[in-house]
Amino acid sequence: MSHTAGIRQNQKLKTRQALLDAALLLLEHQSLSSLGLREVTRAAGVTPTAFYRHFADTAALGVALVEETLGSLHGLIAAVLAETGDSQERVDRSVEVIARHVGAQPAHFRFIAREQHGGVGPVREAIAAQLFRFAEEVACALGQEPGSAGWSEEDLLMLGGFYVDHMVMTASALLDAGPENERAVVRQARRRLRLVSIGRAHWLDEAPARDGELDEAPARD
Amino acid sequence: MSHTAGIRQNQKLKTRQALLDAALLLLEHQSLSSLGLREVTRAAGVTPTAFYRHFADTAALGVALVEETLGSLHGLIAAVLAETGDSQERVDRSVEVIARHVGAQPAHFRFIAREQHGGVGPVREAIAAQLFRFAEEVACALGQEPGSAGWSEEDLLMLGGFYVDHMVMTASALLDAGPENERAVVRQARRRLRLVSIGRAHWLDEAPARDGELDEAPARD
DNA sequence: CAATTCAGTGAACACTCGTACTCCGAACGG
DNA sequence: CCGTTCGGAGTACGAGTGTTCACTGAATTG
Structure with missing residues (x-):
């Protein structure tokens, strides 16, 4: 039917x-x-x-475009993260996957990057909702790794959101750069991700807690 | 005269x-x-x-707005980074400065976040140029620290750009969140910056070089 | 104190826009 | 097979757009 x-x-x-x-x-x-x-x-x-x-x-057309672009991507990054290999290898794979998708459908990603903070409310919200779902998926995938032992859920979500935001950032950087500078952008994106990975590996070493205290008594002036 | x-x-x-x-x-x-x-x-x-x-x-008005917003900010972040204190303290200060500026002039920063990838070419370019100048300034400030010994200029610029991009990301997150969630956004921004700081401290420990080789022989398919 | 510059006015131009109608004809359901 | 549904066409309207042109009158200049 x-x-x-x-x-x-x-x-x-x-x-x-x-x-x-x-x-x-x-x-x-x-x-x-x-x-x-x-x-x-x-x-x-x-x-x-x-x-x-x-x-x-x-605006409604815009929301439909958001779902056409981002709706078919769920599970993709999580799948990449779930792959075998050491952290650097997975970083490279992730960036590669992003670059491939952006290269394959530039207009879709340009639209997302442009309207993420654009002037049309419903579209902004639709994009934010999809990206949050991505962040959750990535956080979930990260949580099932051995390297995430001792991480709080909040920190996992923080890290997942960081990865997602970085993904969007990289995508729009690729679009802004044009094909001739794609190499350099990919190279820099990899390094940034590696920086985060290193930080992640040593996250629990230094000053892990006592964040809430500082948070509750910020300098008011 | x-x-x-x-x-x-x-x-x-x-x-x-x-x-x-x-x-x-x-x-x-x-x-x-x-x-x-x-x-x-x-x-x-x-x-x-x-x-x-x-x-x-x-469009020309937009470019003027860009310079009004970003032109008066040069040297500010670099000044914060040049302050004394350990890395975590500087991270907190940086986020605080950003939050204060965004809170003081929300419309200006909303404009920047919106038009950074917006539909008007000249404005996009003006914003990109200003942000690149910021990245250079931050990289320069970072390079004069003892903790940056052994860092290449390219890596310093990578890190500076990362900080700047994160700053913009944080600013637009603050604007999207509204005052009631400002705390949470600030808290998460701090953690992300701390993650990067930790990664920075251990950057030279693991797999520092041999990046160019991987870069020249990427998986074509 | 003239002569001139020039920021801002007001009317008019030829558009494009979103939306509300009526109407057509092919696909559909009984 | 015949009545209905409904995706799309065609027309028309009022409102808003960017840009032009000749103009006014106060600040400036020599």
Whole structure:
């Protein structure tokens, strides 16, 4: 009933995808808040009124784009982290996977990087929610490693979020750099991740606790 | 001749500032690419045509905003890093300074975070240039510390850039979180910085070199 | 004290925009 | 097979946009 063809529903999905693709193409050189409804439909080859059959706003279209881009990525990083090998090897693999995905779908990631802090509220929230899910997944994967013995859940989530944020940072750096500087960006991203890995290995050595105390009595002025 | 009052030039600067302020106010809820010229002049209390006496584009206005926000910050972080104290103390101070500045001028930093990867090319480039200058300054400050013995210039710049990127990340996290969660964000930012500091202290211990080799022979597939 | 510069005005231009209508015709369900 | 559903087309409207042009009048200059 739901997954059968249905000529009509099929065509609807087709033009919906055409709208998404056209929007993504236009968003390569502008941001969502300046993207016009008519502009999208013109690029997609349909009339402006047809847009309303699929999305209420350009904001709704943006949310759909977020899920198209990030929704299919869940479990990927966690899978990479769950692989065998020492820490440096896994760092290299992670960066490689990111670089490959960004290289394969530049427009999608440019959109995410641009709208993560963009002017459209719902889209920002959708991206934040997806990235938080990533952070949780990474934290969970990290927690199952032997190297995470003695780590609190909060610290694991902190580390997972750090990795995710760094991933996004690297992705947008790759996009800003262009193919000729890709090597240098990858090289630097690896080093930063390695720095974090080293810090992680020695995390429990120095000044582990007593953080809350400092937190509760900060210099007010 | 140049720095004397001049009633006329004074008034011109005044309305220029009015335009900048009005724009910043409007940019709190939208991004630059969707900011209209008329919208700005209306909020500033001048006619649309008066805009052209000060800026060619809204893009040019954006660049001016970038320099207003980031231009006055140079040397600040470097000064903090040059202070006395152990590494953890400096980390706390840095985060505190960032939080204070973001709290004092939220709109400015929201603008920077939003337009860093936004849809307006010249503004993106202006922000990137300023942030790179920050990275250089931080790297320079780090290089003069005893703890940086044996570090290559490239690694220092990597670390400086990392700190700067983290600063921007923290700033936008503070803005996204709102005052009620500010504590938690500050707490997490501190921990991340501490993680990096620990990694920095042990950077030269493990697998320092042979990075170039791996770089030249990456897995092509 | 003229002459001139120039920041800001006000009206008009030719657009694009989002949205509300009516209408068509192919796919659908009984 | 026939009535219904519904994705999409076409038209029209009011509002808002960037930019132009000739202008005014106070500050500046010699």
